[in-house]
Amino acid sequence: MKLVEVGTVAFDAIETPFGKTDKIIGGAATYIGLAASFFIKKSGLISIIGEDFPQQYIDALNERGVDTEGLEVVKGGKSFFWSGKYHDNMNSRDTLITELNVLEHFDPKVPDTYKNCDFLMLGNLSPQVQDKVIDQLETRPKLIALDTMNFWMDIAMDELKKVLQRIDLLIINDEEARQLSGEYSLNQAAGVIMKMGPQNIIIKKGEHGALVYHTDGLFSAPAVVLDNVKDPTGAGDTFAGGIMGYLAQSGDISFKNLKNAVVAGSALASFTCEAFGTDRLMAISKEDVEKRMEEIKDLIRI
Amino acid sequence: MKLVEVGTVAFDAIETPFGKTDKIIGGAATYIGLAASFFIKKSGLISIIGEDFPQQYIDALNERGVDTEGLEVVKGGKSFFWSGKYHDNMNSRDTLITELNVLEHFDPKVPDTYKNCDFLMLGNLSPQVQDKVIDQLETRPKLIALDTMNFWMDIAMDELKKVLQRIDLLIINDEEARQLSGEYSLNQAAGVIMKMGPQNIIIKKGEHGALVYHTDGLFSAPAVVLDNVKDPTGAGDTFAGGIMGYLAQSGDISFKNLKNAVVAGSALASFTCEAFGTDRLMAISKEDVEKRMEEIKDLIRI
Numbered sequence: 001m002k003l004v005e006v007g008t009v010a011f012d013a014i015e016t017p018f019g020k021t022d023k024i025i026g027g028a029a030t031y032i033g034l035a036a037s038f039f040i041k042k043s044g045l046i047s048i049i050g051e052d053f054p055q056q057y058i059d060a061l062n063e064r065g066v067d068t069e070g071l072e073v074v075k076g077g078k079s080f081f082w083s084g085k086y087h088d089n090m091n092s093r094d095t096l097i098t099e100l101n102v103l104e105h106f107d108p109k110v111p112d113t114y115k116n117c118d119f120l121m122l123g124n125l126s127p128q129v130q131d132k133v134i135d136q137l138e139t140r141p142k143l144i145a146l147d148t149m150n151f152w153m154d155i156a157m158d159e160l161k162k163v164l165q166r167i168d169l170l171i172i173n174d175e176e177a178r179q180l181s182g183e184y185s186l187n188q189a190a191g192v193i194m195k196m197g198p199q200n201i202i203i204k205k206g207e208h209g210a211l212v213y214h215t216d217g218l219f220s221a222p223a224v225v226l227d228n229v230k231d232p233t234g235a236g237d238t239f240a241g242g243i244m245g246y247l248a249q250s251g252d253i254s255f256k257n258l259k260n261a262v263v264a265g266s267a268l269a270s271f272t273c274e275a276f277g278t279d280r281l282m283a284i285s286k287e288d289v290e291k292r293m294e295e296i297k298d299l300i301r302i
Numbered sequence: 303m304k305l306v307e308v309g310t311v312a313f314d315a316i317e318t319p320f321g322k323t324d325k326i327i328g329g330a331a332t333y334i335g336l337a338a339s340f341f342i343k344k345s346g347l348i349s350i351i352g353e354d355f356p357q358q359y360i361d362a363l364n365e366r367g368v369d370t371e372g373l374e375v376v377k378g379g380k381s382f383f384w385s386g387k388y389h390d391n392m393n394s395r396d397t398l399i400t401e402l403n404v405l406e407h408f409d410p411k412v413p414d415t416y417k418n419c420d421f422l423m424l425g426n427l428s429p430q431v432q433d434k435v436i437d438q439l440e441t442r443p444k445l446i447a448l449d450t451m452n453f454w455m456d457i458a459m460d461e462l463k464k465v466l467q468r469i470d471l472l473i474i475n476d477e478e479a480r481q482l483s484g485e486y487s488l489n490q491a492a493g494v495i496m497k498m499g500p501q502n503i504i505i506k507k508g509e510h511g512a513l514v515y516h517t518d519g520l521f522s523a524p525a526v527v528l529d530n531v532k533d534p535t536g537a538g539d540t541f542a543g544g545i546m547g548y549l550a551q552s553g554d555i556s557f558k559n560l561k562n563a564v565v566a567g568s569a570l571a572s573f574t575c576e577a578f579g580t581d582r583l584m585a586i587s588k589e590d591v592e593k594r595m596e597e598i599k600d601l602i603r604i
Binding site for chain 2: 017088184185186187188205208209211217218219220222223225226227228229256259260263297298299300302
């Protein structure tokens with residue numbers, strides 16, 4: 001397996017200045033797997049759901065090459081549920097409800113066919129769960145990437161710092177980078193975080209793009225300038241999934257290829273923002289993604 | 303005269319999360335003239351000051367090729383004074399004090415030697431004053447750029463809309479673009495503003511760079527990623543001055559040259575942020591600016 005993604009497969013209820021949803025399908029691993037599927041034929045998903053999760057949606061993941069052997073279904077259990085409300089600037093949000101449900105006792109089991117993966121994406125989950133996945137691998141992946149959030153910094157900083165020592169690429173937003181490092185300047189924050197373990201850091205800045213700190217240099221990635229951002233939920237996971245899918249496709253983790261991977265992730269994330277949930281990601285083609293990647297490159301061509 | 307700049311020459315008192323100043327030298331025209339001087343030998347400054355303004359500072363402007371024939375000195379008058387406090391994110395600020403003083407009855411007089419300028423930079427001032435300067439020109443400049451702020455939108459929107467019809471390039475920040483257009487999306491805001499007159503718009507996003515809307519396309523300019531931002535006061539004026547100086551140097555207003563001009567403006571603005579007031583701008587060399595321009599271009603090279 002070239003790529004394995006770990007994260008939630010869940011229900012979301014979202015409110016933005018542009019609309020509101022009931023419970024819709026979401027979760028980090030869902031977005032990561034879907035985004036990566038534009039670049040690789042198959043990836044393996046590790047997550048947990050309850051019996052309330054619609055089979056047709058699992059089928060849709062499988063059809064796109066997202067293998068769900070690693071997706072545990074708990075009999076009689078309820079799937080993870082998150083509800084949030086975005087501020088007017090769409091770059092920050094408040095969590096309204098977090099019902100862990102089956103996620104509370106999630107003990108990830110890595111299928112044998114995933115244990116020699118080349119790339120591992122540890123989506124936003126408890127650091128303990130992220131750590132347990134690494135423990136079960138038979139060979140060290142070429143690249144381990146990790147996403148996390150302020151929630152884990154608040155309640156499990158020690159565990160987070162432990163798993164950070166084992167990864168190569170951290171993908172977090174600017175606010176999280178500041179909280180994790182205790183530094184306001186993103187440059188200084190990146191410096192502090194590198195000492196915690198990851199030698200490559202991508203700091204996401206929402207509509208303002210991302211800063212890509214690679215061992216070989218710094219890249220300032222632009223974001224697509226969208227006419228309408230309907231819902232940024234899942235954009236960060238889509239971004240990470242696009243990056244990892246792009247890297248796994250070639251196996252090339254050079255600075256130059258990471259830049260292109262970030263452009264791919266940005267392109268995919270911009271589609272996710274154009275509608276609520278996974279609607280756009282389910283509807284677009286590879287050609288749509290490639291066209292938008294060229295548009296992003298044009299934005300920074302002098 | 304290749305370039306004429308209009309704006310305040312003033313005293314500022316500034317508080318940021320990193321420090322606080324007493325009254326120091328500031329003003330839009332000051333920063334514009336100083337920034338432009340890195341690219342052109344001479345520019346003409348139109349402004350007004352009181353007798354309280356130190357002669358040594360006017361000398362310093364003259365030494366850098368900023369001609370002050372258009373700088374009116376009011377006997378017994380007091381110079382404009384602005385005081386502000388920056389929020390933690392350094393991208394927004396509150397105005398604490400605005401003492402117009404001599405600026406209250408400013409009736410700009412354009413010296414004969416300025417009346418056929420190729421480039422005109424209307425720095426942030428009342429739209430009526432900006433309009434009066436255009437009225438006095440003998441020939442239409444190749445490019446008229448204008449900066450403004452929410453204050454003028456609140457109290458003089460009609461006058462602002464009148465002068466907007468006469469300019470080619472509007473340089474404002476994201477918050478101002480949203481207020482002026484009534485649109486949240488910056489793309490849509492740019493579209494609305496173009497219908498008001500200016501066919502080129504630069505939307506500044508502070509530490510996140512700028513969006514450059516030219517008749518020939520869109521450029522996403524990165525900002526320098528600074529370790530330490532001490533004080534962003536004057537950064538916007540420095541940015542505009544750098545752009546106009548760079549354009550005036552060659553007379554070339556193509557999309558490609560505007561992109562390079564914006565890189566020049568960003569480089570200069572980053573220096574302004576590194577210290578309070580004009581301290582860094584007064585200390586750096588042309589080579590420092592060129593080196594930083596290359597660093598900015600490296601940030602977006604794939």
